Amino acid sequence: MTLNSALPPRRNASLKLNNQINITPFVDVMLVLLIVFMVTAPLLSMGVALDLPKTEAANLTQTEEPLVVSVDAAGVIYLQDTAIADDKLIPRLVAMTGANPDIQIYIRGDQNLPYGTVLGTMGLISAAGFTKVVLLANAPEE
Numbered sequence: 001m002t003l004n005s006a007l008p009p010r011r012n013a014s015l016k017l018n019n020q021i022n023i024t025p026f027v028d029v030m031l032v033l034l035i036v037f038m039v040t041a042p043l044l045s046m047g048v049a050l051d052l053p054k055t056e057a058a059n060l061t062q063t064e065e066p067l068v069v070s071v072d073a074a075g076v077i078y079l080q081d082t083a084i085a086d087d088k089l090i091p092r093l094v095a096m097t098g099a100n101p102d103i104q105i106y107i108r109g110d111q112n113l114p115y116g117t118v119l120g121t122m123g124l125i126s127a128a129g130f131t132k133v134v135l136l137a138n139a140p141e142e
Helices: 024-044 086-097 115-127
Strands: 068-073 076-080 083-085 104-109 131-135
Touching: 068 086, 068 115, 076 086, 083 086, 086 115, 104 115, 115 131
Parallel strands: 068 104, 104 131
Antiparallel strands: 068 076, 076 083
């Protein structure tokens, strides 16, 4: 046995190990994600379009996400951003809050809506045992 037969066969000198990272697929995925987020971000912040009355009251500060009941100009009631029937409002509120009467519920009513409609919705919520019901308005423009 010769010394050369114990060594592995010699590789071609032109075949070298490529130790570079190809980032083209990574950049492609990032660009697609950027476009998806740019398209969906405005859709996430959509809410019920209301013309709220203006007031001089101080702004509210809250750390957790509020529970909002809205009544539009046609008198349709929305819980968060979902339209809901009058008779389904209280059971859904109880289910969402775990029957916690101390949860703060905000009511938004269109300024062109009769006062009695907003007050009726507020009365429904108060009669269900929720004690912290707040009416929302916009700050006046200067």
